[in-house]
Amino acid sequence: MSDHAIQIRNLTKSFLNKGTKDEVLKNINVDIERGETIAVIGQSGCGKSTLLNVIGGFETPDNGSVLFEGEKVSSPSRRSVMLFQNYGLLPWRSVQKNVELGLEDTNLSSAERKEKALHYLQMVGLEDKWDRFPHQLSGGMQQRVAIARALAIEPELLLMDEPFGALDTFNRYYLQDELLKIQKESNTTIILVTHDIDEAIYLADRVFIMSTNSGDIQREVVINAYKPRDRSGRDFQYFRKLILEEFQLSSATPSLEYNI
Numbered sequence: 508m509s510d511h512a513i514q515i516r517n518l519t520k521s522f523l524n525k526g527t528k529d530e531v532l533k534n535i536n537v538d539i540e541r542g543e544t545i546a547v548i549g550q551s552g553c554g555k556s557t558l559l560n561v562i563g564g565f566e567t568p569d570n571g572s573v574l575f576e577g578e579k580v581s582s583p584s585r586r587s588v589m590l591f592q593n594y595g596l597l598p599w600r601s602v603q604k605n606v607e608l609g610l611e612d613t614n615l616s617s618a619e620r621k622e623k624a625l626h627y628l629q630m631v632g633l634e635d636k637w638d639r640f641p642h643q644l645s646g647g648m649q650q651r652v653a654i655a656r657a658l659a660i661e662p663e664l665l666l667m668d669e670p671f672g673a674l675d676t677f678n679r680y681y682l683q684d685e686l687l688k689i690q691k692e693s694n695t696t697i698i699l700v701t702h703d704i705d706e707a708i709y710l711a712d713r714v715f716i717m718s719t720n721s722g723d724i725q726r727e728v729v730i731n732a733y734k735p736r737d738r739s740g741r742d743f744q745y746f747r748k749l750i751l752e753e754f755q756l757s758s759a760t761p762s763l764e765y766n767i
């Protein structure tokens with residue numbers, strides 16, 4: 508069996524906007540190994556979320572294909588989970604019931620579902636908020652509930668669109684470490700879109716830098732340093748400089764939206 512969880516071949520995707528065809532993704536060809544963590548970075552509007560949506564089966568490519576474990580992706584699969592930017596929590600369900608959502612059509616009993624939900628709520632530091640409703644939580648807390656819900660499903664492929672964006676530095680670092688642990692234990696394949704260059708370097712085995720205008724992956728940076736990585740170490744500085752330089756090359760005005 509191939510080690511590739513994902514194989515993307517000649518992928519092209521466009522949208523019709525006011526009668527004009529915008530080609531957002533163009534001729535993307537990449538393989539992602541099982542258990543790899545990939546960070547996708549690039550300027551706003553370059554197609555990062557679209558790429559994630561096509562991989563997750565939420566958007567259909569115009570041409571080319573995405574294979575997940577050798578099978579063509581044409582719709583969302585139970586084996587992969589997408590953590591959306593807007594959290595996607597159901598307002599009428601409690602925190603615990605939101606986390607249980609993806610477990611309901613499994614063989615787990617209601618007691619097992621509850622136990623699993625509380626375990627992942629504890630991991631994101633929200634076990635004491637199990638009976639609250641989403642509107643009673645801060646934005647960062649809602650994001651943590653969405654993270655707990657995605658992790659509770661224990662998917663083979665985890666797709667994350669700016670998962671830690673609304674969190675303060677302390678929670679972001681803590682959850683990045685939890686994600687590293689979970690990934691190591693379960694060998695989950697992770698594809699993560701982020702605006703945070705340090706997050707990409709801290710978590711990823713490879714960083715895909717998408718080009719600003721041409722819809723392809725302009726450069727792939729292999730982060731060949733042991734995890735957990737030292738954010739203030741020399742290796743880290745090296746990769747940060749490399750990626751920032753690539754950004755300067757890719758745009759006339761360096762992006763202000765990127766955090767380092």
Ligand SMILES: Nc1ncnc2c1ncn2[C@@H]1O[C@H](COP(=O)(O)OP(=O)(O)OP(=O)(O)O)[C@@H](O)[C@H]1O
Nearest residue numbers: 522523524531549550551552553554555556557558
């Ligand atoms: N459903 C859609 N219909 C029409 N156009 C779309 C649709 N989804 C995305 N687009 C367009 O495709 C382009 C890429 O959008 P996408 O959300 O993939 O970018 P992004 O790199 O994730 O941006 P950001 O970093 O701001 O989230 C944008 O020009 C956007 O307007």
